[in-house]
Amino acid sequence: MTRLNVIGVHLYLQREDGRILLGRRHPGVAFAGDHFHFLAGHLETEGAKAGLIREAEEEAGLAIAPKDIELVHTVHMLDERADSDGQPRLGLIFRARTWTGTPEIREPDKCMEWTWADPHRLPTPMVTYTKVAIEAIGRGERYTELGWN
Template sequence: MSDRFRVVPASYVFLLRSGGSGDEVLLQLRQHTGYMDDHWAAAAAGHVERGETAYDAAHREAREEIGVDGLELEFLTSMQRTQHAEPIDERIDFFFSARTWNGEPRIVEPAKCAALEWWPLSALPDPVVPHERVVLDGLGTGLPSYTTFGF
């Protein structure tokens, strides 16, 4: 048995728009996924599939989860993260934002998403998936290109 760990890549998309009290972000309320259910999370996110770039995964997840395409993605940060309970399973997450897209965001997978709502970055709901909250909090102050979580 090898001591090497497996790195699982994922892409996240935060749709942003200007609102009355500053920028707003579109978040989904997770349900029945087995991970962070009843937490608010990026409107679109998921694993990068074999042979797919993180950018391609971000576009695919936006189509599959909220029915939008043509996103003009801006790279925000990469995050290496782990859970102390499962150090063999480490993650590398790629976070993107988009202010331009085609289509009206909507819930495409109602079995996994209980709600889809715009929230001011200055007044996010509770709870938000913890590692995603780190990125959302950094949107107003600037993010380094590389971050870590759980180490």
């Protein structure tokens, strides 16, 4: 059976002190309630950079220029748990070199707080693939597969 991949864009935003931006998801969301995760979203009918820029503005009030975005990691995952939809997913993780604005809660039904976390002491609970990606980025790795046999 053919299943199309869902494509998500994720923001790896890192301050000069090395801390990265993570959001704590609302407990009522369908995926990973009350877990820490990247600022992220699914692509609509748009390019990946445009989708990331849109999500950053919608979710946190941040402005990012396309020229300041670079792809730093890709996660290709398949979640076959009983409570999962089993949809294969491709996560594109982009670093923004510069941005304007201070993260604010713009979608309180999805994200309860933004925090700047030390990538070597991540908060818990953390979305598994977010943690895996942060660790891989720290090692300079560009690609991870999860859940494929």
